Amino acid sequence: MPELPEVEIVRRNLERWWQGEAADEVWVLDPKLLRDTDPDALAQALRHRCETAGRRGKYLFCELAGGRAVVFHFRMTGKIICADGPEPDYARLSWRVGDAWLAFTDPRRLGHVELVDALADYTPIQKMGPEPEGLDADDLRELLPERRMLKTALMDQEVIAGLGNIAASEVMWRLKVAPRAKVGELSDAQFDALPEAIMGWVEDTIAAESGDEVEYLALGRDDNPFTVYKRDGEPCPRCGTAIDKAKVGGRTSWYCPSCQS
DNA sequence: TAGTCTGTTAGACA
């Protein structure tokens, strides 16, 4: 559940499922997911009312009555779902809110949960670049270093918060820029189009992946909502050329070899 | 069986 749009969807769901209420019961099923956090202290903290559900980049946090906050990071395969009981598949932490169980599930166990005293002092968020929302072309000209590859700069959380490997492919397709292009090679027109390419992708992805509780929970939902990501061999919707893939910055990029030149 | 995967980070290297 990893990039900004997915984390934002979980944040909105937590607002519906948890905000304004406290957990009645907490199961810490896998303490290895806790970072610098005592399992009993976390269980105790979750019994405080959730006042707000917030997001910064790919971090999700809930501010709890009493002043502390619980911070979630989903890494590759983590998410929070609403379930019938405390142990849905791959559940690592579950808490009951009224009749519903909320569960942090994570097959690969790379995600983590941390209890923090003051969000303002949380280092990963302090070091993070700005949220993409509200950035204009001149902001991006200042943020993105000319010498770097556009892809790695976009994915660098200290440059811009929340974009990952899917966003990189999708934004660069929208921008019609080659997968290994350097920031300094962008035309003025491409820079001007970049804010809309990023926010268009964010908003389209939220719209495509959001749903009511049941749809969000649907297991086996594996239809691909993206334009080029994992679509090698399929025709580019713009020009019909077969989508190709290549390793860029250590991760696979998908792109149209014809219109992204 | 070997390769791949939505993220992050430490260390090597140029």
Added chain:
DNA sequence: CTGTCTAACAGACT
């Protein structure tokens, strides 16, 4: 100091 690459984390899937 910059930027990029690889490995590692841990498991599921093809």
